[in-house]
Amino acid sequence: MKKPSSRKQGKVSKSIVFSLVFLVLGFILSYSYSNSLLAEPSEENFLSSDFEKEERYREELIEQLERNKTLREEMQVKQEELQNYESSFSDGAEAVSDMATEAEKLRRYVGLMPVEGTGLKIVLEDGEYNGQSANPNNYIVHESHVFQVIHELYISGAEAIAVNGQRIHANSTIICTGPVIEVDGVQYPAPFTIEAIGKPDVLSASFELSGGVLDQLVNDNIVVTMDEGLAIQMPALLSES
Amino acid sequence: MWLAILGLILGVSLGLLTDIRIPPEYANYLSIAVLASLDTLFGGIRAHLQQVYDDKVFVSGFFFNILLAAGLAFLGVHLGVDLYLAAIFAFGVRLFQNIAVIRRILLSKWAEKKEIRESV
Numbered sequence: 001m002k003k004p005s006s007r008k009q010g011k012v013s014k015s016i017v018f019s020l021v022f023l024v025l026g027f028i029l030s031y032s033y034s035n036s037l038l039a040e041p042s043e044e045n046f047l048s049s050d051f052e053k054e055e056r057y058r059e060e061l062i063e064q065l066e067r068n069k070t071l072r073e074e075m076q077v078k079q080e081e082l083q084n085y086e087s088s089f090s091d092g093a094e095a096v097s098d099m100a101t102e103a104e105k106l107r108r109y110v111g112l113m114p115v116e117g118t119g120l121k122i123v124l125e126d127g128e129y130n131g132q133s134a135n136p137n138n139y140i141v142h143e144s145h146v147f148q149v150i151h152e153l154y155i156s157g158a159e160a161i162a163v164n165g166q167r168i169h170a171n172s173t174i175i176c177t178g179p180v181i182e183v184d185g186v187q188y189p190a191p192f193t194i195e196a197i198g199k200p201d202v203l204s205a206s207f208e209l210s211g212g213v214l215d216q217l218v219n220d221n222i223v224v225t226m227d228e229g230l231a232i233q234m235p236a237l238l239s240e241s
Numbered sequence: 242m243w244l245a246i247l248g249l250i251l252g253v254s255l256g257l258l259t260d261i262r263i264p265p266e267y268a269n270y271l272s273i274a275v276l277a278s279l280d281t282l283f284g285g286i287r288a289h290l291q292q293v294y295d296d297k298v299f300v301s302g303f304f305f306n307i308l309l310a311a312g313l314a315f316l317g318v319h320l321g322v323d324l325y326l327a328a329i330f331a332f333g334v335r336l337f338q339n340i341a342v343i344r345r346i347l348l349s350k351w352a353e354k355k356e357i358r359e360s361v
Contacts, residue, residue: 017300019248024303025278026252032271034257 108160111169111237115160119197119232120204122149126190127221139221141190143176149194150174152213156206158196162234164188165195169237200229269318269325273310276332281306283339290346306332 107113124146127139150161150168161168163183175182180189196203204226208214217224281303288294310328317324 014296015244017296018245021248021300021303022245023248023252023255024307025282026249027256028252028271028274028278028307030253030256031259032256032275034259035262035268035271 111160111167114234114236115197116231116233117159117197118200118229119158119195120153120200120207121227121230121232122194122196122207123225123227124149124190124192124194124217125223125225127223140179141181141192141222143174143181145217145220145222146174146181146192146194148213148216149207152207153194153196153198153203156198156203158198158203160197160234162195164193165235167234167237195232195234197232197234204228270311270314273314273325273328273332274307276329276336277306277310278303280332280336280339283336283343287339287342287346290343 104113108115124141126141129139146163150163153161163174166183166186166188168183172184173182177187180187181192182188206212207226214224214226281299284302285294285299288299310325310332313328314325317326
């Protein structure tokens with residue numbers, strides 16, 4: 001009774017052990033098989049003879065040389081393109097710099113930038129009171145005098161003009177408001193300092209023209225002092241005085 | 242018996258499906274393991290035919306030989322000596338011997354059977 005059961009048990013354990021053994025065997029065999037399948041191409045490369053290797057390297061070298069050649073040609077074409085582009089760019093840059101200088105010039109004229117330079121400084125002062133004429137209008141500075149001076153200066157080539165340090169622009173208004181004049185809404189009493197940037201000799205010559213502005217001002221009993229060739233600084237239009 | 246075949250099928254499918262790749266320098270170990278397992282298998286068959294078969298010897302030999310071969314190869318790689326060649330040589334020779342013995346036994350059995358059949 002005991003023997004067969006133990007034999008049966010032994011059989012079962014035996015078959016289990018056998019199945020385990022065959023499992024390992026099958027695993028190893030199939031695994032190495034799939035592994036060798038994968039490794040085969042690289043192995044073939046590895047084991048190929050020196051001659052084949054040399055041949056292959058030569059072919060690769062030729063391929064690379066051809067590729068280099070085509071690339072070099074391509075590079076030359078690109079270089080030409082680049083040169084063309086650069087020359088056109090330098091032309092463009094010249095144009096741009098011309099434009100920039102012009103823009104700066106224009107900005108100065110318009111009054112958007114503070115300017116400095118040599119020019120002319122004219123101070124208009126009320127004349128001395130004298131008893132002969134009862135009308136004070138005969139010896140005080142009117143806005144028309146200021147106008148005259150400014151116009152004359154502009155005509156004779158002034159680049160920038162300021163009245164009492166206030167920049168005059170194209171739309172500036174100068175109004176007479178009783179004893180003072182108003183430049184763009186800012187009131188100034190006499191004396192009026194009119195500064196102009198430009199060629200000092202030209203400006204002064206045209207100002208002193210006989211029968212010109214200076215003579216008229218002097219006729220109107222106005223004290224005129226003129227400084228030539230000063231270095232004049234003017235603020236920009238928008239800056240607060 | 243069926244369990245053994247089932248194990249074989251399972252092992253084969255497992256081996257084919259595994260995606261783990263061993264680095265090429267360890268491929269030697271695998272080949273030696275294959276050789277060792279085959280050698281032990283044929284040794285077992287021979288022992289069975291010679292009626293000296295023992296489970297314990299077979300199973301222990303199967304696993305021990307695999308491990309020993311792999312260990313030998315490992316040692317050889319680290320010592321700079323191609324020890325795995327020794328394992329391959331030993332297992333290869335044994336494999337051929339075993340197969341030759343099996344063939345002879347089978348042949349003699351076949352001849353016996355034939356003789357008996359002829360005598361009958």
